[in-house]
Amino acid sequence: MPEGLVVWNSLIAGFAPLFTAPTFLLFGEMMSGWVLCPGRHTVTRIYQIAEPAFKRSHDQYHRFFPDAAWVLPELWRHVAITAVALFQPTGLIPVDLDDTVFHKTGPKVDGAGWWRDAVRSTKTKVVHCFGLNLLILTFRVTPPWGGEPLGLPINMRLHRKKEKTLLELAMEMLEETATWFPGRQFLVSADGFFAPLAGDKFFDPKAATPAAKNVLISRIRCDAALNAIPKKALTPKKGRPATKGERLPTPEKLAHQCRKWKQVKVNMRGREVLRLVAEYTVLWYHVCKTRPVKLVITRDPDGIEHDDFFFTTDVDLAPEVVIAQYSGRWSIEDTFRNTKQFMGGQDPQTWKPNGPERAAAFAFIVYSLTWIWFIQAKKYKKTCWLSLPWYPSKSTPSFQDTLAALRSVLWHSRILHNSAKPPLFTKTLNAIVNALAYAA
Numbered sequence: 001m002p003e004g005l006v007v008w009n010s011l012i013a014g015f016a017p018l019f020t021a022p023t024f025l026l027f028g029e030m031m032s033g034w035v036l037c038p039g040r041h042t043v044t045r046i047y048q049i050a051e052p053a054f055k056r057s058h059d060q061y062h063r064f065f066p067d068a069a070w071v072l073p074e075l076w077r078h079v080a081i082t083a084v085a086l087f088q089p090t091g092l093i094p095v096d097l098d099d100t101v102f103h104k105t106g107p108k109v110d111g112a113g114w115w116r117d118a119v120r121s122t123k124t125k126v127v128h129c130f131g132l133n134l135l136i137l138t139f140r141v142t143p144p145w146g147g148e149p150l151g152l153p154i155n156m157r158l159h160r161k162k163e164k165t166l167l168e169l170a171m172e173m174l175e176e177t178a179t180w181f182p183g184r185q186f187l188v189s190a191d192g193f194f195a196p197l198a199g200d201k202f203f204d205p206k207a208a209t210p211a212a213k214n215v216l217i218s219r220i221r222c223d224a225a226l227n228a229i230p231k232k233a234l235t236p237k238k239g240r241p242a243t244k245g246e247r248l249p250t251p252e253k254l255a256h257q258c259r260k261w262k263q264v265k266v267n268m269r270g271r272e273v274l275r276l277v278a279e280y281t282v283l284w285y286h287v288c289k290t291r292p293v294k295l296v297i298t299r300d301p302d303g304i305e306h307d308d309f310f311f312t313t314d315v316d317l318a319p320e321v322v323i324a325q326y327s328g329r330w331s332i333e334d335t336f337r338n339t340k341q342f343m344g345g346q347d348p349q350t351w352k353p354n355g356p357e358r359a360a361a362f363a364f365i366v367y368s369l370t371w372i373w374f375i376q377a378k379k380y381k382k383t384c385w386l387s388l389p390w391y392p393s394k395s396t397p398s399f400q401d402t403l404a405a406l407r408s409v410l411w412h413s414r415i416l417h418n419s420a421k422p423p424l425f426t427k428t429l430n431a432i433v434n435a436l437a438y439a440a
Helices: 003-013 021-036 043-050 058-064 072-087 166-179 192-199 251-257 319-327 330-341 355-376 399-418 426-437
Strands: 093-103 113-116 128-141 150-159 186-190 215-219 262-268 271-282 293-299 308-312
Touching (some): 003 021, 003 355, 003 399, 021 058, 021 355, 021 399, 043 058, 072 128, 072 150, 072 355, 093 150, 093 166, 093 330, 128 330, 128 355, 150 330, 166 192, 186 192, 186 319, 192 215, 251 293, 251 308, 262 319, 271 319, 293 319, 308 319, 330 355, 399 426
Parallel strands (some): 093 186, 186 215
Antiparallel strands (some): 093 128, 128 150, 262 271, 271 293, 293 308
C-alpha cells in the first residue's frame, strides 16, 4: 500500500472511537468522497463518489449530518489534539479567531439568517446575505517550506439570531479549547471586533489558573480613549484610589506627535519588511478597566501604507512580534476562501436541525486533515505535486496542489483496485488521475 494512503487511512482511523461501527464506516466514505468530489459538494454528488456501486442506501448519507449519533465537539477535540501534537507540542499555541458567512438558500435552513456580507460590503454600502454565520478558531502553522502560515480549523460555533453574541461564543469556544490542553497557553489574534475580549479573565495575567494566562493581539481604534497608568499615592489619602491616570492623546494623535520611532525588521506572512514602530503602555479603560495593555503603532518607512494601531494584553511582548502575529492572522482568511472555493463548504443542501452546522464543520475538518496529511506524508516536495509549464517560478504548494496530491493517491488506489487484469498502463493511468485530481 502506498505511504500516502497509509497516512490518510491512519488519520481516518483515529476518529473510530468517536462513532459507532456502522457510522464510522459511513464517516470514512464521506470523508474520502468529499475529497474526491468534483463540482458542487452536495450530499447526492458525494454519495455517488463515495459509493459508486450503490451498495448502501442514499438515505443513510443524507441522514449522516442531521441524524447520525456523533458529537461534533469530540471531532473538533480530536482534530485540535492531532494538529497541536504534530506542529506545536510545547510552548504557546498560536490561534486566530474570526467569523464568516456560508451562503445558503431556503427559508427552513436551521440556524440561517440575514447577515452583513463582509466581502461585498464597503464603507459606504452595506450588503446583506442569507446563510450561516460561523465563528471559527484556527491553529496557525508555519509550513516546512516556509512562506505564509497555514490556518487549520480546530473549533467552530454557529451564531444564531437572538441567542448568544459573537463575543460570548468566542469566549465559550476559547475556554472549551483551553480545557483540551491543560497547562498550555494561547496566543490569540483577532480583528478589532473582538478587541473587547481583552477584558475577560481568560486574558488576565494575574489569574490563578494556568489556562487563563493567555495573550490577545488585536487592533485598537484610532480614536480610542486612553489613559496613563494611575500612580500610587505617596501618602494615604481619603476616598477611593484612582482607577485611571491622566487622559492621553488618541492613538492617531500619538502617532502624529511621536518623534522617537524605532526601525525593526518584521516577518509579515513569510517575508521580512522594515517598519517604524512606537510603543506605549496605557490603560484602555473602556475595555480592560484596571489591566494595562501595550499600544503598538507601526508606520511604513516609505510612506505608502497608512499607519496601523495594534494592542496586546502582554505588556512585555516586543512590538515586532505583535505586528508579525497580527499580520499572520491573514491565514484564517485563506482558510475561508479555500474551504468555500475548493472544499465546497457552502454546497451541502441539508436543512434539518444540526444538519447545516455539522455539514459546515465537516468541510473545515476535511480542510484541516488535508493539510495534516500533506505535511505528514511529505508531499510538499516539488516532485510530488504538478508543476505547471506556464508557472515555472512557483516553488511552494497552494491548497489546490495539496488537494490534488491527496486526490491522486486516492484515485490511484481506487482505479487500480477496481481495474481488470492486467491493470492500465502507467502513462494512461497518470493522465487520467492528473485530470481527476485538478477537476474543479
